[in-house]
Every structure is written in structure tokens, then in C-alpha cells.
Amino acid sequence: MFLSLTLFSLNRKKMNLKSERRGIHVDQSELLCKKGCGYYGNPAWQGFCSKCWREEYHKARQKQIQEDWELAERLQREEEEAYASSQSTQGAQSLTFSKFEEKKTNEKTRKVTTVKKFFTASSRTGAKKEIQEAKAPSPSINRQASIETDRVSKEFIEFLKTYHKPGQDIYKQCKLFLDTMNHKRDLSIEEQSECAQDFYQNVAEKLQTRWKVPPEKVEKAMDQIEKYIMTRQYKYVFCPETTDDEKKDLAVQKRIRALHWVTPQMLCVPVNEEIPEVSDMVVKAITDIIEMDSKRVPRDKLACITKCSKHIFNAIKITKNEPASADDFLPTLIYIVLKGNPPRLQSNIQYITRFCNPSRLMTGEDGYYFTNLCCAVAFIEKLDAQSLNLSQEDFDRFMTGQTSPKKQESDSFSPDVCLGVKQMYKNLDLLSQLNERQERIVNEAKKLEEDLIDWTDGITKEVQDIVEKYPLDIKPKNQALAAIDSENVENDKLPPPLQPQVYAG
């Protein structure tokens, strides 16, 4: 396969551990078309670029048609011979032969000249329209989608006005294509994709040669055309029921969930999320890649991937304080995909591959980042102990959820452990300390309360004892005082009263 990911096992020698460790490496040449034409390749095209893949595909199909044809011819001959020998009826023989001729012609026109067929109005009328309408999702989503479709149509027409006469022709071609596609819903998704690719190629050629549109305006027109037709095609060709796209989506999602324990260090991701700016970039990159699913136009989806990739490059650049290399990029992209677990990842990749204007995927930054994303997904599917620099036992234990590497590392943080995890363990630590303190305070408070109760009881008892021992006996006032005074007859013989004196100590 084209994505022969060069995963090297890492030397577990300590001296290599931090600086030299390389878990994931994809040679940049492996991102290119395996035919050596210089365009970006793609796993969906078996490592070819869109152009070479179509050539190969056509060749293979022509060969198949030729073989079918030869087989049909032989069977027909045998049948004819058998028939002739048994009955030798002239009329029946020519009938069979004419049927065969008819079949042959049909096959030729159907399979060989798909391109031409696009630009001739189909004889069949909208019999299938009701079926397509019935397939549509919930009414509210539908309404929203149709508002968007109307808006895109208006914008498209406004845009085409600036192209004058060619604008009208472009519009006609698009309409024709959409009509044709409406009658081709029973074709396989690959065949529908081929129709779209033929259409892009044809319109681009016409723009340049027939309508003499200047080159700088061709690309812009192609983008608008893609937007117009794919906004309308989306609901029929995104993750269609006839494919196993949805099954693949679920498989990837499950796989990513199972790999939740993978740390940046295992992937050798040069991103330090403790730096607030870096963590900001990581969050933005994750948001971008998740946002891809909400777009309907392949090119808008590609733009999300490109935005995500640029945030990744920035995160690396800030961490390393130097421009990011392509070698740093892929592992970080893998890390972002693992963290984000973007919805319907395979469906989106398939949809872009099938229905994006191929020139976008073959060259330029959009093509480069898209190829890297495909590579990242292929890597995630193959991820093993070796590529993460783990022993098979550890890998198995982490995969089955028996233990988590984060738990093991919590006591001794390596300097580049994820900021969030580090913070979480710090917080847990703090919480348990606070808990201890709170318990201590509650206990002391209880003791204080008891002491207070004891003290109050003690005082009450003492007072009661004294009151019992020395009951307060109040005698009548005037009588007692008068008696003391009246008996005080020998007052003169008493000693003088004591004077207050200060004693030291």
C-alpha cells in the first residue's frame, strides 16, 4: 500500500529517550502520487493522484469491458452453434444476434462516453425525483438546508453575471449536470463520483478554451461551480446508504476512544500545552477539525483541515521557538485527531475524495494537508505498541483499560506531561489536603462544644452547691441595724480601724 508508514521502534536506551525519539515518520515522498507525476496521492486512489487514478481506473475498466465482451461473444457463439446444429432456424438466429449487437452498442455508449453523455440532455424525465425527496432528513434540517441552497444559488447567479455570456453557459452546464445526476442515483457512488470528476474536468477545459476565461478567473469560477453543485448534491452523496462509510466512521470513532490514553510524549509531539498560547492553538485546531463535518461543500471541508493544520504549525512553532518541520507535523496532527475524535471522519474524507474538484487535492496546501490527514487516519488504524514506544504488555493493558499511563506518571511528572492532567493531579492533591484539614477542624469544633457544655454544667453545679450550703437569709432591715447600733455602747474602747498597706510582691 502507498502509505507504508515507516514506524520505527524506538530505542529504549535512556540517552535517546528524550531528544532523539521518533515514533512516527512518513517520508514526504510517500505523500506523492506513486506514479511519480509530482501530485499528491491518496489512499482512496490507491496511492495515485486523482489524474493517474482515473487513468488506471479507466484502463482497468476498459480491460474489464473487453473481457466481458470477449466472454459474451464466446458464449453467444457457443449458443448460436448449439442452436444452429439443433434447429438451424434462420430467423431465430438473426434475432439473437441482433440482440447481442444491441447490447454491445449500449455497453459502449454507456461506459466509454460518460463525458459526452453529461452534456446531452437525458431523455428520461424526473421519475426519480419523488424518491429523492422522500429520502431527505427531518423537516427542520431540510428547511435549513434549503434556505442555504437558495442563498448559494443566488450568490452563484450574481457571481456568474460578472462573467457575462460565458456565465450563462456555465449556469446551463451546471443545471444540466444536476439534472443528469438526478437520473443517476442508482449508480454506485464511485460512478457518481466519476461523473462529478468528468464534469469538473470538462467545465475547466471549456472555461479555458471555449469561453476564453482568463486563467486567474478560471480557478475562482471552478470554486463557485463546486459550491453550487455540491450544496445541492450533498444530501444524496454524503455517506450514502449504499456504501460502508458509516460503518467505517463508527470503527474509527471506537478506535480513537480506545486510544484515549495516548500521551503527547508517546507520539513525540513537540507541543507544550503548559504554554497558554500553545494550549490555545491546540484547542483551535481541535475545533477546526470538528467543524469540518458541518460544511457541505468539499472545498469548505478542506479549508477546515487547512485551518487546523496552520494552528498545529503555530503550536509547534511557539513550543520549539523555531519553524515546525514536516516531521513534527504529522504526529501532532495524529494527536489532534485523537484528542478531537472528529465526527464522521471517514465519511468526510471519502466525500472530499469523491466530490472535490481534483485539482484542489493534487496540488497546493489544501492537497498537502488533506493527504496528511488521510495518512494520520491510516496511522491511527495501525497504531501499535512499537510505534508508541511501549512494551506489548503495557500497550495491551492500556488498550483494555486495566491501567492508565497517566496514573503511573502522576507521581513523577515528566516535564512535558499535558498541562490539564498535571493540573488535575495538583487539584486532587489539594482537595485531599483540604479534606483532612476540614475533618480536623470539625473534630476540634466538636471538642470545643463539649468543653463549653462541661464548663457551663460545672459552673451551674458549683453555684447550686454554694447556694445550698449558704442559703440567702434576708433578715428584716431596720430591726437588725438598730440592734447593732444600740448595743454599741463601749465604742470608745475599740482599737482604731486598720489602715490599707502596700506589701511588696
Ligand SMILES: [Zn+2]
Ligand atoms: Zn499522478
